[in-house]
Amino acid sequence: MGKDISQTRFSQRDFQQFRQKLNDNLLCLRELLATPGFGLGQPSFGAELELYIIDDQGRPKAINQLLCKRMNDPQLTLELNRFNLEYNFVPVSGTDSPFKQMRRQMNSALEALTECADLEQARILPIGILPTLKASDMGIEAITDLPRYHALAKAIRDKRGADFHIHIEGADKLDMHWSDVSLEGANTSFQFHYRVNPQHFAAAYNAAQLVSPLVLGLAANSPLFLGQKLWQETRIALFKQSIDYRMDDALEKQLPARVMFGTGWVRKSIYELFAEGVYLFEPLLPICGGENDENKLLKGEAPALNELRLHLGSIWNWNRPIYDPADGGHLRIELRALPAGPSSIDMVAHAALASGLIRGLQEDIDCILPSMPFRFAEQNFYRAARYGLNARLFWPNLQAGNIVERPLLDILGELLPVAEQGLSDLGICDSEIDQQMDVVRAAVASKTNGATWQTKRFDSLCKQHREEEALNLMLEDYYTQYRSGKPVHEWSDKC
Numbered sequence: 001m002g003k004d005i006s007q008t009r010f011s012q013r014d015f016q017q018f019r020q021k022l023n024d025n026l027l028c029l030r031e032l033l034a035t036p037g038f039g040l041g042q043p044s045f046g047a048e049l050e051l052y053i054i055d056d057q058g059r060p061k062a063i064n065q066l067l068c069k070r071m072n073d074p075q076l077t078l079e080l081n082r083f084n085l086e087y088n089f090v091p092v093s094g095t096d097s098p099f100k101q102m103r104r105q106m107n108s109a110l111e112a113l114t115e116c117a118d119l120e121q122a123r124i125l126p127i128g129i130l131p132t133l134k135a136s137d138m139g140i141e142a143i144t145d146l147p148r149y150h151a152l153a154k155a156i157r158d159k160r161g162a163d164f165h166i167h168i169e170g171a172d173k174l175d176m177h178w179s180d181v182s183l184e185g186a187n188t189s190f191q192f193h194y195r196v197n198p199q200h201f202a203a204a205y206n207a208a209q210l211v212s213p214l215v216l217g218l219a220a221n222s223p224l225f226l227g228q229k230l231w232q233e234t235r236i237a238l239f240k241q242s243i244d245y246r247m248d249d250a251l252e253k254q255l256p257a258r259v260m261f262g263t264g265w266v267r268k269s270i271y272e273l274f275a276e277g278v279y280l281f282e283p284l285l286p287i288c289g290g291e292n293d294e295n296k297l298l299k300g301e302a303p304a305l306n307e308l309r310l311h312l313g314s315i316w317n318w319n320r321p322i323y324d325p326a327d328g329g330h331l332r333i334e335l336r337a338l339p340a341g342p343s344s345i346d347m348v349a350h351a352a353l354a355s356g357l358i359r360g361l362q363e364d365i366d367c368i369l370p371s372m373p374f375r376f377a378e379q380n381f382y383r384a385a386r387y388g389l390n391a392r393l394f395w396p397n398l399q400a401g402n403i404v405e406r407p408l409l410d411i412l413g414e415l416l417p418v419a420e421q422g423l424s425d426l427g428i429c430d431s432e433i434d435q436q437m438d439v440v441r442a443a444v445a446s447k448t449n450g451a452t453w454q455t456k457r458f459d460s461l462c463k464q465h466r467e468e469e470a471l472n473l474m475l476e477d478y479y480t481q482y483r484s485g486k487p488v489h490e491w492s493d494k495c
Contacts, residue, residue, distance in 0.1 A: 008151040010286050018286030018307060022278045025308035028293045030271055032303065032329065039198040039330045043094025043426050046195075046332075047102060047351065049109075050079055050086045050188035050340055052125045053117060058132045058475040061122045064144060071116050075109070080149055081142045081185030085124075087113070094195065094355070095427030099348040099436055106344045107485075125479060126347075128222030128235050128339030129186055131454065131471050135226060138182040148285075152314070153181045155284040160245035168237045170223075170230035170386065183242035186225065187235040188340040192351045193322070194333045194358060201321075201331055202266040203362045205273075206369060208319045208333050209262060209377055211357040213384035213393055214415070217408045218443060219350045220388035221339040221450030224458065227467060232388030232451040235339055236381075239316070255280055259316040261378045265369050270331055273321040277312050284314045302329030318381065333358075337381075342450040342478070342488040345439055349487070352428075352436035353419055360415075360422025371396040376403060384408060388451050413444055439487050448489040454478065457493045 032038055055061045062082035075088045087109045092098040113124045143149050163177040196204040220232040231237055240259040256263055258281060266272055287310060293303035302325040309323065320334040338350055361368070376394040383391045391408040416437060423433045443449060457477055461470035481491040 007287060008147050008154065014286040014288075015283060017288055018283050018311075021288050021307040022283070022311055025293065025303075025305045026271075026275055026278060028297055028303050029274060029305060029308065029323065031297060033198055033269055033271055035297075039328075041195065041197070041327065041330055044091045044195045045094050045098050045102065045351065045355065046091035046193035047089045047106075047347075048086055048189075048191040048193075049089070049106065049126060049347070050084060050190075051113070052127060052130050052188060052340075053083045053085065054123050054125050054130065054132075054475075054479075056121060056123070058472050058479070060130060060133060060137050061120075062142065063120055063122060066120065067113070067116055067122070070119070071113065073112075076113075078144050078146060079185060079188075080144060081138070081182055082144050083137070083142070084185055084188060085113070091193070091195075096429050097432040098428065099352045100432060102351070103344045103348045106347070110344070123479065126188070126190070126341035126343075126482065127478065128188060128220075128233065128341065128450070129225050129238070130475075131224040131458070132475050133186055133226065135176075138178075138186065140180045140182065142182045142185065143180070151285055156181050156243050156245050159282075159284075160247070162247070164242055164244065166238065166241050168225075168228075168230045168234060168241070170228070170232075170234075172228040172230060174226065174228045174230055178242070181243050184239055186242075187222070187239045189235065189336060190338045190340050190347045190350070192335045192338060192354060194335065194355060196331055196333060198269065198331055200362060201270045201333075202268055203365045204358055205266050205270070205319065205321065205333055207358045207361040207365045208335060208354070209265070210361065210365070210368070210372065211354065211415075212319060212335065212337055213377070213380035213391070214357070214408060214412050215335075215350055215354045216337050216381065217384035217388050217391050218353070218412065218440070218449055219338045219346070220385070220452075221341050221454070223388075223451040223455045224471070227471065229455060229458075231386045232390075232449075233337075233339060233385040236318075236337065236385035243316075258314065259318075261318050261381050262374070264374045270321045270323070273317075274308060274312060274323070277315045278308070281311075281315050283311055285310060302326075337385075339450070341482065342453070342491070343482055343486060345485070345487040346443075346450070349436045349439035349443075352423065352433075353440050355426065356419030356422035356433075356437075357415060358422065359426050360418035360420075362422075368396055368398070371398060371401070371403065389447050389449060409444055409447065416441065416444075439489075442487070443489045446489045448491075450488050453488050453491055453493055460493065 053061045060083035092101045168174045222235045289306035291304045296303045318337040322332040380393040458474045
C-alpha cells in the first residue's frame with residue numbers, strides 16, 4: 001500500500017476495469033510460475049521497520065512529513081498516522097552473516113533518524129504500541145496528508161458504513177467504537193522478508209504459518225493500549241478490528257477479515273493465495289497501470305502485475321505472499337506479525353529464529369501438516385498474541401499420532417536445534433548462528449520479552465505513582481534502555 005496515487009474517487013467503470021486486469025494478472029502469473037527457471041536465486045532477506053515519533057514527554061509528535069523531508073532518504077517512507085515513519089532496509093544475501101548486516105543497517109538508520117529528530121525536539125522509538133498514546137491523539141486529523149491514505153481510509157469506512165468496534169479483553173477490557181481507521185496506525189511492526197524459490201514456496205509458507213505463533217510469543221511487545229493491559233501483543237487484535245468493515249448482520253461476515261491469518265494450508269503454489277485474494281476480497285483502490293504484462297512475459301521479461309500487487313497490498317495476511325518483478329522476478333514471504341522493538345538485537349534474533357525454523361521444517365512439513373488441522377494453527381496464533389510467553393499451544397505429537405496442548409516455551413526450546421540446523425542449511429556461518437540463537441536462548445531461559453518487561457515495570461511503578469505517571473515513567477525507562485543497545489532480557493526492571 002506504499003504506492004503513490006493521486007486519485008481518491010472511483011467510478012463503477014473503474015472497478016470493472018480493475019477486476020478485468022486482476023483476472024488478466026492471474027492468468028499471467030500462472031504462465032510465469034510455469035516458466036522454467038523463474039524466480040530461482042540465492043536466499044535473501046529484507047525488512048521494514050515502523051517507528052513512533054515522540055516528544056520529550058513521551059507523547060506522540062505528528063511531524064513525520066517534516067522529518068521525511070529533512071532526511072531526504074529514499075528508504076524512509078511515511079506511514080498512516082502523522083507520528084509514524086517506516087524505514088526500508090536494503091536486502092541482504094541470506095548466507096554468511098545476514099543478520100549482522102541487517103542490524104548494522106538498522107542501527108545506522110535509527111541513529112540518523114535520532115539525530116534528525118533531535119533538531120525538532122523529538123525522538124524515535126521502536127515499540128509495538130506506544131503506551132502513552134491517548135484517544136485524543138488519533139482520529140481523522142492524525143492521518144498523514146497523502147492521497148493514498150485518505151483514499152484507503154474512505155474506502156474502508158464507506159464499506160463499513162458505521163463506526164468500527166474494538167473489543168479486546170486481557171487483564172483489563174477495552175470496548176469502544178471509532179469512526180475512522182486511524183487506530184490501525186497505533187500499531188508499528190518489524191516486517192521481515194524471506195525470499196524463497198517457487199518450487200519450495202508452498203512448503204516454506206506452510207512452515208512459516210506453523211511457527212509464527214512461536215516467534216510471535218517470543219517477540220511480543222505491545223501489552224498496553226489507552227492505559228489498559230490487554231493482550232501481550234495487542235497489535236494483532238487491534239489491527240484486525242480497526243479496519244474490519246464486515247457487519248455482524250451481513251452475509252459478508254462469513255467471509256474472512258482483510259486482516260487474517262489465512263484460510264488453509266497451501267497445497268501447491270503461491271498462485272492459490274493470489275487467486276484467493278482476488279476472489280474473496282473486493283478491490284479498495286481500483287487503479288490500473290498501463291503495462292502490457294503479457295507482452296513482457298512473451299519477451300522473457302518479468303511482468304509488473306501492478307494491479308494484482310496493489311490489490312494484495314490491501315489484504316493484510318499476517319504472513320503475506322509477495323511477487324516482486326525485481327531481479328528478474330521472484331517470490332517472498334513477508335512475516336508481518338512481529339512488533340517493532342524492543343532493540344535491534346532482539347528484532348534480528350527474532351528474524352533469525354523465524355528463518356531457521358522455516359528452513360529447518362520445510363522439508364518435513366508435508367509429514368507434519370496431516371496431523372495439524374489449519375484451525376489449530378490459527379488458534380495458536382491468537383493464543384500467542386494474547387498470552388505471549390505464557391501461551392499454551394496445540395502441537396502435533398507425531399510419535400503418538402495425536403495433538404497435544406503444550407507450553408509455547410517448551411515447544412520453542414525443543415525446536416531450537418531445528419532452527420540452528422535450518423540456518424546452517426541456508427548457509428549462515430556458525431558464529432552468526434551462535435550469536436543469534438544465544439539471544440533467543442537467553443530470552444527463553446529468562447522468560448523475558450518486551451511485553452513482560454513493560455508490564456512488570458508498569459506494575460512496579462503503579463505502587464508509587466498514578467497510572468498515567470507510571471506509564472510515562474515506564475516509557476522513559478524503555479527509551480533509555482532501548483538506546484543502551486542491550487537485548488531486552490538484559491534490561492533492568494527496577495528503578
